[in-house]
Amino acid sequence: MALEIVEGCVNCWACLPLCPNEAIIEATPHFLIAPELCTECVEAFATPQCAAICPVEGVILNELGEALNPPGSLTGIGASASVSVFRNEAGA
Amino acid sequence: MPTPTLGTPLSASGCSAGSCGSKSSQMDGLSADIQRKVQDHPCYSEEAHHHFARMHVAVAPACNIQCNYCNRKYDCSNESRPGVVSEVLTPSQAVKKTLAVAAAIPQMSVLGIAGPGDALANPERSFTVFRELQLRAPDIKLCLSTNGLMLPEYVEQIAAANVDHVTITINCIDPDIGAQIYPWIFWNHRRIHGREAAEILIAQQQKGLEMLVARGILVKINSVLIPGINDEHLKEVSRVVRAKGAFLHNVMPLISDPAHGTYFGLSGQRGPTPEELQNLQDACAGDMNMMRHCRQCRADAVGMLGEDRGADFTMDKIEALEIDAQFEQAAMQRRVALRTEINAELEAKRAARHTAIISLLRPAKPQGRPVHMAVASSGGGLINQHFGHAKEFLIYEASSAGVRFLGPRRAAQYCGGEADCGEAENTLARTIAVLADCEVVLCSRIGIEPWGKLEAAGIRPNGEHAMEPIEEAIGKVWQEMLAAGKLNAAPFEDQKMA
Ligand code: SF4
């Protein structure tokens, strides 16, 4: 039972000091969770701490590959796809 | 060992701000104790910031709230902090960098922690740096910036670390407005959304402000002006935070661009125009001292305000340095000596200005309308920069009441070398637009082409006062305009007709 940090994580450090099991690893291109250490915070907290502070949608997944913070849940911007569309327009 | 301090108190004969005749004097209404703390402060004194330097170290990466004008990935132009793409330092790297910079730039007098996240969302890292510097460079003032969420919990530690001043970003005191600015906060191990989040954040900010003031720590409030959301409301914020004892309220414009990928950038929320910003700053100035010279410096900025020397002090250059106790002592002595010298100079300038203002006011109060002027300066309080090299202009208003500083404005840099030159045309036009309300631009030198374009736009370039102190020169130019009868006409009239 473990969560996973995937591409899209911006290495912001917010999750790292909160993990009760020191399961989060500073790494590039993005931070990682050591699966053997992560308990999904069961017993320690009501909700997985890394996912409760992570500012980026869709970068912390459960074992089923589902995002704990799905698109639109944090910023109200909507799916991250629309963000990149906007960026392309701005860059054009 | 006694801790050397930055400022010497105003002498009785000096120009104490309240009596200078200038209504707009930045320090009006401050208690003597706070005036003394602020007077030679490189961040807060209009005068001192020309002479002293400050730096921020990026040791605090984590953040515990989300603001709609922020995208953690990129440099945040609104809250003086770099994004996480910038180099995050370990506490020991940060200490070493500070000592190295303070040895190389003896004007260095303030060390701040402002990000890239929130200083108090990374309490161990931030306080380690403060404790260490307190021991090894006790002459350097310490400051931190925070969103205020964790402030009440750390006020004791802030006082114990001898932190000189704290900046709290407060954008609202009404949770309904807050809900439009902050989508969520991390609180008590949970993520909290919407109005409830704003309510907690606001309560924590206000409580933290009160606790800091009670401990005698200087508190500055930063607000981001978001048109249509908190513009009117900021007047109320200004009243409340002042009543609670904040010594400065600094209103900054929202900088919003879809390319930043922020909620406001993507939702088309616009930033304020220079006029909107100035009107609000004026509306709040009646209530409170506003910091007009704020440059929204980046959190890892090194150098004098407005001049970032960060590239001279990259981590690999610093790691290579040997820093021992003797080196530290010698560097501190150089800093303290320089400060004494600069403070004496400032003191003399204040006295001279006092006399000048009195003589300006005595002969039958001169008439004439106020005039805005722009100045290109690279520091030292002098007109000493080439027009084309100016990254920003200092805007002043001259009137029969004297000369007052309105604030800096970023210029489109018009000639930074070969690469930019194709762009020159366009850049110059943008710079002229930024200076639209100014009638004169003072600089050390200026090229023929921009000279013509400025004149065509009704802005008179003036290179006659190169290397002179800014306020004196502006006073002279205004007097000349007055004597030439130009100040009875409406602004720009004489030039437009020519
Ligand atoms: S779910 Fe909890 S235990 Fe697992 S990495 Fe996140 S914070 Fe650590």
Ligand code: SF4
């Ligand atoms: S909080 Fe999210 S974005 Fe930040 S480092 Fe952790 S996983 Fe990455």
